[in-house]
Amino acid sequence: MGQVLRGQQGAAMAAFVAIVAAYPLIFSNAYLIGVGIAAGAMAAGTVGFVLLIGYAHQLALGQAAFCIVGGYVSALATTRWGWDPLVALIAGALLAMLLAYAIGKPILKLRGFILAMASLALQLLLIAVLQEQEYTGKALGIPGVPKFGVFGIRLDSDLAFYYVTWAFVLAAIVVGLNINASRVGRALKAIASSEMAASSVGIDVTRHKVQMFVISAGMASISGSLTVHYLRVMGPHIFDFAYSLNIVTAVIAGGLMSIWGGALGASIFIAIREIVRNAGIPYLxxxxxxxxxxxVLIAFPRGFAGLVAGAARRLAGAPAASAAAGASPAPRVEAEAAPAAGALTLSGVSKSFGNLRAVSDVGFAAPAGAITALIGPNGAGKTTLFNLVCGFQPLDGGAVAFAGHDIGTLLPNEIAALGIGRTFQNLQLFGNLTVLENVMCGAHRHTAAGILEVSARLPSVGREEAATRARALDCLRFVGLEAAAGRYPSELPFGHQRLVEIARALALKPALLLMDEPASGLNDTETERLADLILAINRLGVTILLIEHDIRLVMGVADHVVVLHHGEKIAEGPPAEVRRDPQVVSAYLGQ
Amino acid sequence: MDFATFSQFALSGLTTGCIYALVALGFVLCMNVSGVINFAQGEYVMIGGVGAALLAAYGLPLPVAIAGAVAAGAILAVAQERLTLAPVRAAPLFIQVTITLGVAAILRMGAVVVGGRDPLTVPPLTGDGVEEILQAVVPTQTLWVWGMTALLLAASFWLLMRTDLGRAIRACSINLHAARLMGIEAERLTLVVFALSGGTAALAGAIVAPITQANWLAGLEFGLKGFIGAIFGNFRSPGLAVAGGLAIGVVESLAAGYVSSAYKDVVAYGALLIYLLLRGGVFVTGRAALAQSSH
Structure with missing residues (x-):
């Protein structure tokens, strides 16, 4: 599978280089080379925009704000301060990235269209401020921007500038492809599929969004700088609201889910714009x-790159089934922490939703190394309690302690990073990733390659990926699903999807595993196998806290049972004892 | 501070604020029933102004011209929903939102083609006179704007709070998915809300046009400022959105008057950016941010 993909990317890269190199040889008149420069200047920014919209799912309506930053820095530095154009371009990109970080860091914690609004506000604010400044030439802007140059060598020929522009695009594409193929790309796809599940395996959702925002801002700034050296003038209305919309359109038309889509979209967009302009009808x-x-958005939401990729796949035939990992030794799945580290203690935990007390003053301990079951009728507050432990909801009162840490205020990814894994009642697999990649996401906290290493694809990144892959295959083998590694979760039967989620949680090397109704939707045989699996996981030294309705399963595996009813703990003890408790019986049978 | 000057700035700000408030309300209602931020919202204000101006120029009596403009706004909004949003209901939200930006561009340019680039005039409803209110001198038409806005807001809130239709809309705003499961036909509701907000915006545009002139570009400004109002209402609360719209009108008018007209937008957009940064950085931290959403 990896080989197939690499082959496709290689072919795409060769086609890209050939087309870019050949274009000015075929269309050699000055006007068409100019169009090629304009397309390249836009494409340098749209590649980053794909990372932001397509990968991080953050719509920035004011992305052109960063083109404004780059454009003004380049124009001012080269006309007023005598800087080298390349230095100015880099300075602009750094400033844009700093600005993006300052804005993205606080607001990307919030969900929804917040970045769309904030970036739009930033862009309109920049325009409103800059068009009043004497120093930046007010509404007329800064004329006389020199041609682009590299290390003091002025690119007097448009042809040279054309190639330099597209070299920037190529660099942006390489960075994009490297990110796509890395743990960061995988984490981004996981976030796009389910933020909740992504954070449950230790992925810092906010951090990844901020990183993509910062990278895309840098690329947009470079795009702005290149555009300004092409136009030879910078003003407040070159990158207006309509331009922001144009970038969005170009990126979506090119294809959001493909790094190539950014460059493709910008080229298509500029081509159509020039054709329409030459038609000479005002406003057209x-x-x-x-x-x-x-x-485009209604007809091809996957964009042009999606069409091309689909056609290529049909030509090549269906991808070969993934090579199963070959003969390999017995499972090597082990828990990270020493057994005693896995104890979870709740005291006085409470949570209300409006007037409903979902969890009320609940306290119990899940002893390290044991299997504790949390049971109770529907609506007893079991899942709410899980969400409180995992950090998805703020506590109203009480404390949660794990392995000596107070985790009551930590965020889900921080809790996962301490070694708490979980599975979900309603499966939360990443539908856009293969089974193997799903499990590899589980190992996210054990990998360290940062955004810079990943962008440059340092050799250490490849080694780490190989180790992650091996670890994930071990986990899949442990649940008996290594043959499904290359398939997508939706292609598997439901019972197997549950097992994939368990394998993903195991890849985290949890000291404590929280399982939310793992038997729901399983038949009797599958439930028996699940019981064996739970015991096997426990034997690895993993402490388990289990929510379950299936009493037989609970009685079969649990060392300790806690019963919730109407948000309160009504009983606790060994399974046989709890089963005879009159309060428990009446809660289950109703009074 | 001279009260008369203050009053002059504040009241003229209140007038544009009325339009922002109606647009903000439209944003919130469309968002609640369809999940989509309709960026074409402001363009219907422009359609109202340009439409009324063109129809009046044809010699139609003013009330008929205004009624025609309102009908145009409502019909175009319904057409927008049917042609560009209904077919992509299943697509990711940001795709649907981006489509509304495309629709806004089409409406804007369509208005240029039909009405031309020059600002158009609409005659005032009751003469060119002026009134003195709180030591400020305002055109008589201002009273129509205030009155009509009050009427439209009262009608909207009556609709929301006192009718089955309004209850259905509010149910959608609390939980769209659950509302659909309860048998609320969100499809039909969406159409009704688009028609109402398109018509309301067009009426606002027609009434304010005698003061501001009708301009093909005006929709962008009304749309953005109404959008900011809706953000202050967190895209949930119609009341807060209306208050936000009115406040933006007054504040930007005061800023323009006391500082410089050039800084009118700086204040509006700067306030928005600071508000968003504070909300994310200061007021919502830790786990609370996970539960927060901007819509």
Missing amino acids: ESIVMGVLTCF
């Missing part, structure tokens, strides 16, 4: 762009 350009936005 804006109307065509508006219609194009609507049409």
Whole structure:
């Protein structure tokens, strides 16, 4: 599978280089080379935008704000301060990234269209401020920007500038592809599929979004700088709201889920714009762009790159089934922590939703190395309690301690990083990743390659990936699913999907595993096998806290049972004792 | 501080604020029933102004021209929903939102093609006179804007709070999915809300046009400022959105008057950015941020 993908990317790269190199040889008149430069200048920014919208799922309506930053820095530095254009371009990109970090860091914690609003506000604010500044030439802007240059060598020929521009695009694409193929790309896809599940395996959702915002801001700034050296003037209305919309349209038209889609979209967009402009009908350009936005989004939400990839797949035939990992030794799954480290203690935990006391003053301990079952009728507050332990809800009162840490205020990814894994009642697999990649996400906290190493694809990154892959295959083998490694979760029967989730949680090397109704939806045989699996996991030294309705399963595996009813603990003890408790019996049978 | 000057700035700000408030309300209602931020919202204000101006120029009596403009706003909004949103209901939200930006561009340019680039005038409903209120001098038409806004807001809140339709809309705003399961036809509701907000915005545009002139570009400004109002209402609360819209109108008018007209937008957009940063950075931290959503 990896080989197939690498082959496809290689072919795409060869095609890209050939087309870019050949274009000016075929279309050699000055106007068309200029169009090629304009397309490249836009594409340098749209590649980053794919990372932001397509990968991090953050719509920035004011992305052109960073083109403004790059454009003004380049224009001012080269006309007023006598800087080298390349130095100015880099300075602009750094400033844009700093700005993106300052804005992204606080607001990307919040969900929804918040970045869309904040980036739009930033762009409009920049325009409103800059068009009043004497120093930046007010609404007229800064004329006389020199041609681009590299290390003091002025690129007097447009052809040279064309190639330099597309070299920037190529660099952006390489960075994008490297991120895509790394743990960061995998984490981003996981976030796009389910933020809740992503954070449950220790992925810092906010951090990844901020990183993509910062990278895309840097690329947008470079795009702005290149555009300004092409236009030879910078003003407050070159990158206006309409331009922001154009970038969005271009990226979506090119294909959001493909790094190539950014470059493709910008090229298509500029080509159509030039054709319409040459038709010479006033306002037609804006109307065509508006219609194009609507049409493309309604007709091909996966964009042009999606069409090309689909066609290529049909030509190549269905991908070969993944090579199963070959003969390999017995499972090597082990728990990270020493057994005693896995104890979970709750005291006085409470949570209300409005007037409903979902969990009320609940305290119990899940002893290290044991299997504790949390049972209770529907609506007893079991899942709410899990969400409180895992950090998805703030506590109203009480404390949660794990292995000596107070985890009552930590975020889900921080809790996962301490070695608490979980599975979900309603499966939360990453549908856009293969089974193997799902499990590899589970190992996220054990990998360390940062965004810079990943972008440059240092050799250490490859070694780490190989280790992660081996670890994930071990976990899949442990649950008996190594043959399904290359398939997508939706292709598996339901029972197997449950096992994939367990394997993903195991890849975390948890000291404590929280399982939310793992038997729900399973038949009797599958439930028996699940019981064996739970015991096997426990034998590895993993402490287990289990929510379950299936009393037979609970009685079969649990060392200790806690019963919740209407949000309160009504009984606790060994299974046989709890089973005879009159309060428990009446809660289950009703009074 | 001279009260008359203050009053002059504040009241003229209140007038544009009325339009922002109606647009903000439209944003919130459309968002609640369809999940989509409709960025074409402001364009219907522009359609109202340009439509009324063109129809009045044809010689139609003013009330008929205004009614025609309102009908145009409502019909276009319904067409927008049917043609560009209904087919992509299953697509990711940001795709649907981006489509509304495309629709806004089409409406804007369509208005240029039909009405031209120059600002158009709409005659005031009751003459060119002025009134003195709180030591400020305002055109008589201002009273129509205030009155009409009050009427529309009262009608909207009556609809929301006192009718089955309103209850259904509010149910959608609390939990769209659950509301659908309870048998609320969100499809039909979405159409009704689009028609109402398109018509309301167009009426606002027609009434304010005698003061501001009708301009093909105006929709962008009304849309953005109404959008900011809706953000202050967290895209949930119609009341807060209306208050936010009114406040933006007043504040930007005061900023324009006391500082410089050029800094009118700086204040509005700067306030928005600071508000968002504070909300994310200071007021919502830790786990609470996970439960927070901007819509």
